[in-house]
Amino acid sequence: MNIRRAVEKDSKRILELLVQVNNVHNDGRPDLFIRDKTKYTEDELKKILADDSSPVFVAVDEDDYVMGYGFVMFQSHEKDNNWPNITTLYVDDICVDEKCRGKHVGKAIYDFLVDYAKKNGCYNLTLNVWENNPSARAFYEKMGMKVQKTGMEVVL
Numbered sequence: 001m002n003i004r005r006a007v008e009k010d011s012k013r014i015l016e017l018l019v020q021v022n023n024v025h026n027d028g029r030p031d032l033f034i035r036d037k038t039k040y041t042e043d044e045l046k047k048i049l050a051d052d053s054s055p056v057f058v059a060v061d062e063d064d065y066v067m068g069y070g071f072v073m074f075q076s077h078e079k080d081n082n083w084p085n086i087t088t089l090y091v092d093d094i095c096v097d098e099k100c101r102g103k104h105v106g107k108a109i110y111d112f113l114v115d116y117a118k119k120n121g122c123y124n125l126t127l128n129v130w131e132n133n134p135s136a137r138a139f140y141e142k143m144g145m146k147v148q149k150t151g152m153e154v155v156l
Contacts, residue, residue: 028132
């Protein structure tokens with residue numbers, strides 16, 4: 001397995017994986033996620049892939065087949081009055097293809113992102129996990145992550 005920066009030729013496969021992630025969210029929150037849709041359009045994804053402030057990394061096998069991805073973005077707190085001037089690597093999304101789960105692809109992506117954050121001088125790595133996705137939460141806890149804050153809602 002190799003992890004590399006995603007390029008435009010990976011777009012079709014990334015979009016397929018984005019549907020998988022969306023459908024997991026739809027299973028838990030059909031009021032918020034439309035089944036079989038993606039978070040980004042093809043054009044939006046192409047712009048993201050070209051943006052150095054929001055790199056996307058893919059885990060590929062020996063045939064360069066995309067088994068999973070990690071979307072990240074740098075967040076700066078330099079303009080926050082009550083936060084120290086730190087840089088955070090925010091993980092917007094990690095996905096491992098349903099057919100590739102159990103092969104440590106997710107751990108490899110996560111470990112790569114932690115290393116990437118360290119190499120880029122980040123203070124921390126953060127992400128959000130949906131409460132109705134206990135397997136994702138368990139995975140991140142197994143990786144050593146701790147709850148930083150809790151988001152709450154009331155549906156009106």
